[in-house]
Amino acid sequence: MNDQNNNVLEFKDVWKIYQMGDEKINALAGVNLNIRDGSFTSIMGPSGSGKSTLLHVGGILDMPTRGNLLLNGKDTSTLSGKEQATFRRNEIGFVFQRFNLMPQLSALENVLLPMIKPDLEKAKELLDKMGLEGKHNKRPSQLSGGEQQRVSIARALINNPSLILADEPTGELDTKNAEVIMGILQDLNKKEGVTIIIVTHNPLAAEFTDEIIEMRDGNII
Amino acid sequence: MGINSLSFKNLRRRKLRSILTMLGVVIGVTALVVLVGLTTGMTNYMKESTTNMMGDVMIMNSTGGGTIMTQSGSSFLSPEAVDEIKNMPQLYNIKQEVQFLTEFNGTSIYVIGTSDWSQVDINGSTGVVVSTTLADMGYNIGNKITIEGQEFTVTGTFSEGAMGVVVLDSDKALPMNDNKSTSLTANTRGDPEVIKDEVENTVEGITVSTKSDMSKQIDDMMSGLTLFIGGIASIALLVGVISIINIMLVNVTERTREIGVLKAIGFTSREVLGSILLEAALIGFIGGLIGLIVAAILLQLAIMIFSSQIGDIQLAQMLPVWLIAGVLGGATGLSVLAGLYPAWRASRLNVVEALRNE
Ligand SMILES: Nc1ncnc2c1ncn2[C@@H]1O[C@H](COP(=O)(O)OP(=O)(O)OP(=O)(O)O)[C@@H](O)[C@H]1O
Ligand SMILES: [Mg+2]
Numbered sequence: 158m159n160d161q162n163n164n165v166l167e168f169k170d171v172w173k174i175y176q177m178g179d180e181k182i183n184a185l186a187g188v189n190l191n192i193r194d195g196s197f198t199s200i201m202g203p204s205g206s207g208k209s210t211l212l213h214v215g216g217i218l219d220m221p222t223r224g225n226l227l228l229n230g231k232d233t234s235t236l237s238g239k240e241q242a243t244f245r246r247n248e249i250g251f252v253f254q255r256f257n258l259m260p261q262l263s264a265l266e267n268v269l270l271p272m273i274k275p276d277l278e279k280a281k282e283l284l285d286k287m288g289l290e291g292k293h294n295k296r297p298s299q300l301s302g303g304e305q306q307r308v309s310i311a312r313a314l315i316n317n318p319s320l321i322l323a324d325e326p327t328g329e330l331d332t333k334n335a336e337v338i339m340g341i342l343q344d345l346n347k348k349e350g351v352t353i354i355i356v357t358h359n360p361l362a363a364e365f366t367d368e369i370i371e372m373r374d375g376n377i378i
Numbered sequence: 379m380g381i382n383s384l385s386f387k388n389l390r391r392r393k394l395r396s397i398l399t400m401l402g403v404v405i406g407v408t409a410l411v412v413l414v415g416l417t418t419g420m421t422n423y424m425k426e427s428t429t430n431m432m433g434d435v436m437i438m439n440s441t442g443g444g445t446i447m448t449q450s451g452s453s454f455l456s457p458e459a460v461d462e463i464k465n466m467p468q469l470y471n472i473k474q475e476v477q478f479l480t481e482f483n484g485t486s487i488y489v490i491g492t493s494d495w496s497q498v499d500i501n502g503s504t505g506v507v508v509s510t511t512l513a514d515m516g517y518n519i520g521n522k523i524t525i526e527g528q529e530f531t532v533t534g535t536f537s538e539g540a541m542g543v544v545v546l547d548s549d550k551a552l553p554m555n556d557n558k559s560t561s562l563t564a565n566t567r568g569d570p571e572v573i574k575d576e577v578e579n580t581v582e583g584i585t586v587s588t589k590s591d592m593s594k595q596i597d598d599m600m601s602g603l604t605l606f607i608g609g610i611a612s613i614a615l616l617v618g619v620i621s622i623i624n625i626m627l628v629n630v631t632e633r634t635r636e637i638g639v640l641k642a643i644g645f646t647s648r649e650v651l652g653s654i655l656l657e658a659a660l661i662g663f664i665g666g667l668i669g670l671i672v673a674a675i676l677l678q679l680a681i682m683i684f685s686s687q688i689g690d691i692q693l694a695q696m697l698p699v700w701l702i703a704g705v706l707g708g709a710t711g712l713s714v715l716a717g718l719y720p721a722w723r724a725s726r727l728n729v730v731e732a733l734r735n736e
Binding site (some may be wrong): 212216219237242243246257260270275307312 | 390
């Protein structure tokens with residue numbers, strides 16, 4: 158019981174199977190994995206090994222073909238579409254390789270977007286914390302890659318999620334910016350206890366995390 | 379920062395595309411409003427001018443068809459009926475009008491006997507007024523014209539289609555038609571609706587129309603025309619709206635990845651659907667509003683250009699509230715309908731696939 162309470166995320170024999178014509182692709186092949194509250198994990202592995210799929214299922218963007226996913230101890234397989242959306246809004250913050258900011262919105266508006274009741278002060282504070290003072294009203298196209306990724310981290314944090322999921326957050330950044338981003342994530346984890354999972358190909362980025370999980374052919378090795 | 383303000387911003391993203399899409403709606407709405415506005419203005423103008431002219435009631439022979447449009451030489455009030463009517467104390471200010479066809483130089487012309495010259499837009503003075511067709515034939519002001527064997531001196535002219543028309547005072551024209559009137563107009567002492575019944579019960583073979591009867595007749599006559607013209611112009615609007623389907627599909631496809639992101643950060647499929655519908659609604663509403671403004675300007679221009687022909691008509695008569703509300707509501711509603719399929723497509727997008735979309 159205690160053990161369960163400590164896990165933000167639990168994969169229980171999770172399969173994700175894609176049918177490609179006659180062929181079946183096991184993107185996830187019976188994954189069992191616990192992510193403890195307050196942990197900082199990186200997932201590594203060759204291309205096509207199922208890292209992104211694991212993250213999508215963990216963030217209930219995707220439903221497993223088989224098996225169960227528990228988020229904060231709650232089985233997610235029975236959630237309605239609306240409940241899934243509410244979970245994603247409140248419990249999970251996504252950070253993407255390509256930042257995925259809304260191009261028509263300013264940095265500040267992008268951060269406010271997931272909030273139901275916009276809290277301008279909080280959004281500004283977060284952006285400042287990300288070192289974006291004076292850039293609140295810039296559009297994504299007016300920001301560097303590193304800056305855009307910091308905006309997207311602020312967006313991921315705005316609803317105080319229990320979990321941050323980042324798919325190759327440094328994939329589009331140079332080493333210097335990659336280190337800045339990883340430093341920010343590390344700070345969030347160490348100082349504020351945010352649980353973070355990142356997928357990365359970059360060993361330098363993985364070094365910032367406390368635990369490295371290797372994947373191959375849809376499973377953890 | 380709701381998802382709905384995103385719809386406004388999305389409109390501004392591809393300005394040219396949004397403007398061109400709106401243009402379709404603008405053209406449709408303009409065509410619709412100008413055409414329907416003109417017929418509505420005409421209807422109102424006809425109502426006002428007939429009811430202005432007629433006093434409280436208008437009395438005609440009941441076999442004459444009974445509408446103001448069909449009053450012709452075919453059916454007249456007998457002098458006996460007219461006398462009876464004139465003797466009714468409920469009626470006063472009785473005016474006799476007559477209209478009949480007569481032979482003139484081998485063709486037929488209309489003779490109109492009137493006691494209310496204000497209805498004729500005269501160039502010259504009252505008395506013996508001929509249509510420009512006759513004036514061009516040599517019967518201009520100062521010249522002599524012989525009608526039914528009587529010689530008159532033309533005092534004025536007025537423009538009136540190709541038909542030859544001579545307008546005389548009622549008391550000059552009536553004897554030429556054996557003293558038979560086409561219609562009488564009168565004011566009433568008391569409620570016209572009550573007196574209408576009294577007159578109809580007292581005098582046989584006549585029909586009494588009140589102002590509200592007249593308005594209703596004109597409405598009945600014009601509503602079919604309005605509907606027909608409105609229907610034709612609606613096609614233009616429909617074409618504009620259909621292009622919204624196309625553009626919104628392009629927008630949704632283009633924004634596949636963004637829609638994936640919206641869902642990833644916690645928006646429901648329904649909210650995504652709503653935001654696309656809102657965007658379509660905005661195109662329709664703004665396009666409708668611009669179309670209305672353009673139409674109002676065109677109608678005002680028409681009023682200014684044609685004021686000499688159609689007399690005193692106001693923009694408000696051509697743009698009644700129902701037309702404004704109907705067109706705005708219609709353009710918005712149809713646009714929402716047009717947005718349904720693209721919005722449904724957007725809401726159904728698989729998040730993971732949308733995010734993978736390059
Ligand atoms: N929609 C899909 N249809 C069919 N196969 C899919 C689909 N999505 C993913 N796959 C397959 O599932 C497997 C795992 O994909 P995934 O994206 O999780 O890999 P990854 O480890 O993130 O790779 P990369 O490092 O290249 O991002 C791959 O073989 C991929 O081709
Ligand atoms: Mg991947």
